Amino acid sequence: MQAITNASVRIISRWLPDAFVLAVILTLAVFALGIGVTHQSPLAMANHWGEGFSSLFKFGMQMTLVLLTGYVLALTPAMQAALNGLTRIPSTPKQALILTILVSFACYYINWGFGMVVGAILAREMGRRVTGLHFPLLVAAAYGGELVRGPSSSIPLVVATPDNFMSDLIGVVPVSATLYAWWNIALTIALVVLLVGLYLVMRPPSSQIVAFRPERETPERPTTARDTPAARLENSRWPTLLLGLIALTYLVGSIAGQGLNINLNTVILIFLTAGLLLHASPTRYLAATEQAVGAARGIIVQFPLYAGIAGMMTHSGLVDAFSAAFVAIATPHTFPLLTFLSAGFVNFFIPSGGGQWAIQGPIMIQAAHEIGADPAQTVMAFAWGDGWTNQIQPFWALPLLGVAGLSARDIMGYCLIWLCVSGTAIVATFVALSVFT
Numbered sequence: 001m002q003a004i005t006n007a008s009v010r011i012i013s014r015w016l017p018d019a020f021v022l023a024v025i026l027t028l029a030v031f032a033l034g035i036g037v038t039h040q041s042p043l044a045m046a047n048h049w050g051e052g053f054s055s056l057f058k059f060g061m062q063m064t065l066v067l068l069t070g071y072v073l074a075l076t077p078a079m080q081a082a083l084n085g086l087t088r089i090p091s092t093p094k095q096a097l098i099l100t101i102l103v104s105f106a107c108y109y110i111n112w113g114f115g116m117v118v119g120a121i122l123a124r125e126m127g128r129r130v131t132g133l134h135f136p137l138l139v140a141a142a143y144g145g146e147l148v149r150g151p152s153s154s155i156p157l158v159v160a161t162p163d164n165f166m167s168d169l170i171g172v173v174p175v176s177a178t179l180y181a182w183w184n185i186a187l188t189i190a191l192v193v194l195l196v197g198l199y200l201v202m203r204p205p206s207s208q209i210v211a212f213r214p215e216r217e218t219p220e221r222p223t224t225a226r227d228t229p230a231a232r233l234e235n236s237r238w239p240t241l242l243l244g245l246i247a248l249t250y251l252v253g254s255i256a257g258q259g260l261n262i263n264l265n266t267v268i269l270i271f272l273t274a275g276l277l278l279h280a281s282p283t284r285y286l287a288a289t290e291q292a293v294g295a296a297r298g299i300i301v302q303f304p305l306y307a308g309i310a311g312m313m314t315h316s317g318l319v320d321a322f323s324a325a326f327v328a329i330a331t332p333h334t335f336p337l338l339t340f341l342s343a344g345f346v347n348f349f350i351p352s353g354g355g356q357w358a359i360q361g362p363i364m365i366q367a368a369h370e371i372g373a374d375p376a377q378t379v380m381a382f383a384w385g386d387g388w389t390n391q392i393q394p395f396w397a398l399p400l401l402g403v404a405g406l407s408a409r410d411i412m413g414y415c416l417i418w419l420c421v422s423g424t425a426i427v428a429t430f431v432a433l434s435v436f437t
Contacts, residue, residue, distance in 0.1 A: 005202045009413030019298060019394035019401075019408045023305040030309050030349060034316035045312055052311015053304050060303035062264045063113075064296045067399040069271035070117030071292035072285065074125075076278035083125040093132040097141060097203070098196055100126050105145035105192050111152045113267045115145060116396075120403035127212030127404075134204050135212040139404045140414035141199040143397055147387040147422060148188060151179060155357045155383040159375075169365050170375040177376035184380055187429045191422055198421055202414060213405070235281045244276030295402030306395050310350040319346055319359050327367040333434035335373035336381035339364050340430060343385025344423075351395040356386055377433060384426050391419040 017025070027049070034040040034048070073079055086103075090096035100122055108115030119142035127135040149156070156178040159170065178184065233239065251273060279285040313319050326342040327335075343360065350356045361382065368378040390396040392415055394408040401408060 001201045002204070005204070005414070005417060008416050012413035012416060013409050016409045016412055019398065020302055020305075022394060022408070023302050023309075026349065027305060027309055027312075030312045030318065033318055034312055037321055038317040040316045045316060048312040048315040049308040050311070051315060053308045055311065056303045056307035060299055060307075062268065063299050063303070063399060065268045066113045066117060066264060066271070067296050067299065067402060068289060068292045069268055069275055070121065071295060071403055072288040073271045073275040073278070074117075074121040075288040075291065076275060077280075078278045079274075083122070084129070086122070087125050087129040090126075090130060093130060093134075094200065094203070096126045096130040096133055097138060097199060100138060101141050101144065101196050101199060102192070104142040105148060105195065108145040109148050109150035109188075111150075111267060112146060113264050116399050117267075117271070117403070119143065119145065120400040123400075124212065124404055128214060131211075132206070132209065133211070134209045135404075136210055136406060136410040137199065137202060137204070137414055139400065139406055140411035140418070141195070143400050143411065143415065144195045144199065144391070144418050144422075145192070146390055146396060147384075148191065149179065149184070149380070149383045149387055150188075151175075153179060153383055155361070155386065156379055158357065159379050166362060166365050169362075169369050173376050173379055178380050178383075181376065181380070183429060183433060187384075187426065190425055194421055194425060195418070198418060199414070202417065234283045237280060239282050240276045240279055240285055244273050247273040247276065295399075295405075298398035298402055302395065302398065306351055313346070313349050314359050319350070320363060322346055323360055323363045323367075327364070330367070330371065330373075332372045332374075335368055335371060336377040337427060337430040337434065339368075339378050340381040340385040340388070340426060343382045344389040345385075347386050347389045348393055351390065351393050357382065374433075374437070377430070381430060388419065388423055388426060391415040391422070 016022070031042075031045050031049070034045045035042060040048070074083070086099075087096070090099050100119070103122055104115055104119030106115075107118040120139070123135075123139045123142040127133055127138055156173075156175055159166065159173040160175050160178070162172055247269060251269060275285065275288075279288065322345060323342055326338045330338045342364070343356070346360055347356060350359065364378060364382060365375065367373075368375055392412060394401075394412075397408060397411070397415075401411070
């Protein structure tokens with residue numbers, strides 16, 4: 001296994017370009033595919049790119065705020081103390097790796113945005129405090145749980161909603177038939193066991209260990225005169241405390257009235273509230289923010305590029321063409337499996353679950369309806385496919401990499417092996433379902 005791991009890491013390190021360059025290459029590839037496959041003109045493809053360019057501005061801002069607020073929260077004295085306590089639990093690198101995987105996987109299961117930040121911060125702190133850890137492997141392991149489809153998975157929740165946009169085709173598919181089907185729960189358990197086992201086996205020998213490299217700490221924001229009214233206010237506890245209490249009041253009231261509905265906006269507000277309450281002053285909060293801003297540069301620059309790619313894929317008809325190619329060879333028993341593979345392929349170009357479902361979902365559900373495939377299995381096959389190829393799509397790893405201070409090539413060699421192992425488990429599940437149901 002070590003030989004396979006070394007080969008994968010070596011190949012990825014040599015051939016995988018920076019995530020920004022990869023986004024440019026994908027842009028050019030889709031541009032060429034639109035011309036060659038769907039016979040679009042270069043001008044039309046450029047227009048499609050421009051129409052999609054701004055479509056992820058809102059989502060990009062949400063992702064930036066998830067990273068910033070989570071990072072700033074991690075730099076509070078209280079969170080540093082909590083992380084210190086957590087990192088004291090493992091006494092060996094093996095135990096630290098297992099604990100990081102389990103905590104990250106559980107957080108991803110609750111909400112992928114929550115898991116992304118918690119996993120990255122935990123990996124960073126484990127790397128900082130536990131000697132003998134191979135940091136790139138640890139970060140890759142923390143990212144491995146991103147593929148899990150938990151209760152915040154948007155696609156199963158959409159089809160479980162009355163009057164959803166595809167209810168005429170499949171009606172309402174309850175989560176008991178998708179997220180909480182026995183086979184989906186069994187698959188989730190199997191994946192976490194495989195994730196732990198695989199990353200333990202992939203641990204390199206001590207001669208190849210790359211330790212965590214602490215980033216340069218950002219100094220506290222300077223003040224010209226601490227005895228002036230302005231300086232005393234900037235270094236006072238009250239401004240951030242009062243704002244945090246206002247946000248906390250809203251959160252408590254919202255949860256009391258509507259329950260805990262965890263989504264990106266909720267995660268951002270929870271992180272922001274906790275950061276405001278736990279930092280000692282506006283000066284300290286802004287100093288932590290300055291340190292966090294650099295970690296968000298990948299999101300800020302690259303999300304618009306992927307939005308442009310999605311625009312070209314959608315408006316040129318490439319999504320329809322790829323989906324139809326898979327559907328053409330499907331039977332009622334093989335359709336969920338082919339849906340999984342189709343969703344995984346398209347996800348590499350449109351790395352947004354909700355956006356991909358809105359584009360590709362109606363095609364797949366219409367086909368499932370026509371050939372008599374199980375709609376619940378089709379929905380979950382699509383959801384798993386959407387998450388599966390995230391492991392080799394730097395788009396989703398950008399927040400985690402920003403916090404960890406690594407590049408995509410540092411972890412993608414390990415992620416590629418996990419892609420193959422997890423894909424085999426998911427494929428085996430759908431093959432078994434096709435045989436025994």
